[in-house]
Amino acid sequence: MRGKEYTMIAEKIKNFGGGIYMDNEKIVFDDLIKYGEAYSSSMNDYLYAYDILNDVYYISGRAVERFRIPSSVFDKVMETHEKFVCPDDWKAFQEEFAQILSGKKTHHNMVYRWMDHEGKPIWINCRGDMVFDEDGTMHYLIGCINEIGADPMADNTSGLLRDKVFSTLLEKRNGFFHGYILRVGIDEFKKLNERLGTSYGDKIIRGVADCIKECFESGEQVYRIIGDEYLIVNDNGGTAQDGIELYNKIRISIERLLERLHYKVVFTISGGLVSNDGTEKLDYTVMEKKSLFALNYAKELGRNQVYVYEEADYEKFLRERELTRELRTSVTLGYQGFSLNYQPIVELETQKLYAAEALLRFHTSTGEFISPVEFVPLLEKCGLIIPVGRWIMDTAMTMCEECRKFYPEFKISINLSYIQLLKSALVEDFYTILDRHSLSADSIILELTESGYLETSQNVMNIWRNFKEIGVCIAMDDFGTGYSNLKNIGILSPNTVKIDRSFTMQALQNEYEHKLLEHIIDMIHSLNLKVVVEGIETAEELKEISHMKPDYIQGYYYSKPCTSQQFKEKYHIA
Secondary structure (H helix, E strand, O other): OHHHHHHHHHHHEEEEOOEEEEOOOOOOHHHHHHHHHHHHOOOOOEEEEEEOOOOEEEEOHHHHHHEOOOOOEEEOHHHHHOOOEOHHHHHHHHHHHHHHHOOOOOEEEEEEEEEEOOOOEEEEEEEEEEEEOOOOOEEEEEEEEEEOOOOOOEEOOOOEEEHHHHHHHHHHOOOOOEEEEEEEEEOOHHHHHHHHOHHHHHHHHHHHHHHHHHOOOOOEEEEEOOOOEEEEEEOOOOOHHHHHHHHHHHHHHHHHHHHHOOOOOOOOEEEEEEEEEOOOOOOHHHHHHHHHHHHHHHHHOOOOOEEEOOHHHHHHHHHHHHHHHHHHHHHHOOOOOEEEEEEEEEEOOOOOEEEEEEEEEEEOOOOOEEOHHHHHHHHHHHOOHHHHHHHHHHHHHHHHHHHOOOOOOOEEEEEEOHHHHHHOOHHHHHHHHHHHOOOOHHHEEEEEOOHHHOOOOHHHHHHHHHHHHOOOEEEEEEEOOOOEOHHHHHHHOOOEEEEOHHHHHHHHHOHHHHHHHHHHHHHHHHOOOEEEEEOOOOHHHHHHHHOOOOOEEEOOOOOOOEOHHHHHHHOOOO
16 A cells, blocks of 8 residues: 555656656645655654645654654644754754745755754754646645764674664563673774774774674674674573683684784773573663673773673672762862861870871761772772862861961871872972961871882872972871882881881781881881871770880870861860
């Protein structure tokens, strides 16, 4: 029936010059609607017909579901179009429409945007031809509209179908498949493109696609996703181990490809594998997120390997992403949720207050307390440690300024991240904040953590020397852990060495460690450096450590970290 309808309408029109002319038998608008609806279900494009004489417009019913169009047939065409044409394109559309109605154009071909139901602009290409009555009167504008921003179904570069095809297939099967999904990405492909050019990059894309296809078995299909990534789908009951074996086959195949290319280029691939036993519905959007996570995780582990998706790892990833969002929001809102606690550092010989260490704390918008062990690495990872670090210095120096009114020799100890040292204008920020609070440089102790990252950086050494020259006290934190060791004392030349609590506890429980700590303290003193022992919690521990004659003690015995108000009350700072 559809073919017959098409033939009947086609016989009524003929091409003539710049437009389409009807034969003696008139085309009825209802016929155009019937024809459009008959064929629209088997097309990706949207058919339309505009009855100019009667100012009535028809478009495929599917377009009403996609765009902010009131119905598939409507009148007052220009007025109605204004409701769904993107406002930024409205003037250009009016000008195009005016040329059509004036007869200056017999063919319509315009790229512009329509709005979807959520108000998002969608790029379209609207094409059509004018249909004239036999006497030359403009009657219809007939054509089609296609979304030019929509994902294509196939990729000519790789010769593969796109993942949209799999998405459609999965939707038709209600999300059920039994096997695995292996997402493969070329490691550092951007660098290959930059070095060899995009044409050679396309050659690599095609070569990897061929390597993947030659490793296939029955029940597997490969799609290209984006950039340098491919999606391999096994729907034949394949297990995670089968997916790992396939990945290894592909790696071997790629090694042969590199040999054929005479090693003009050398690259590796990483893989993220998500398996499904067929009992769980798999939404494509969820699958896409999980497979992308798995691939990125494999790259974070060092590339050139496959990672099998684990829900616990993904939950951790989601947790970190949510916390990062909370941290960004807090910084934007003036550091809401951040606070500083203060723990006293006491001079052993006099038992007098010497300093306080400023310790960063964070509560989410729901009131959840997050451990610094969890949120500080996130601050460093996303770069927020730089603005937060400035806030810490400003807040801690405010506290120092107040305390020195009652304890003139009081010092505030501030922790620095290696990110601040490497990637921020730390010295300039420090001077600005110090001047703002009218403090002398010797009122500040800067504690360096993770010093193992910095020992080879000349720039960091210059910053360190700059601080020391103006009188800032430099402390090497966490001595006795993996990062801080005897070697770094020589490299960093600190004023003070802080013995980590873990080392302190070992010395209190083990005779060998006890003698070792004694010798280390003696050695540090021989270099004219000061020693702070952290983690002292009881009178017995204090008595035992006192025999080693450190300079300062920090720990719960004197006070847990407390708010600024609690600290002021404890030390009678009004």
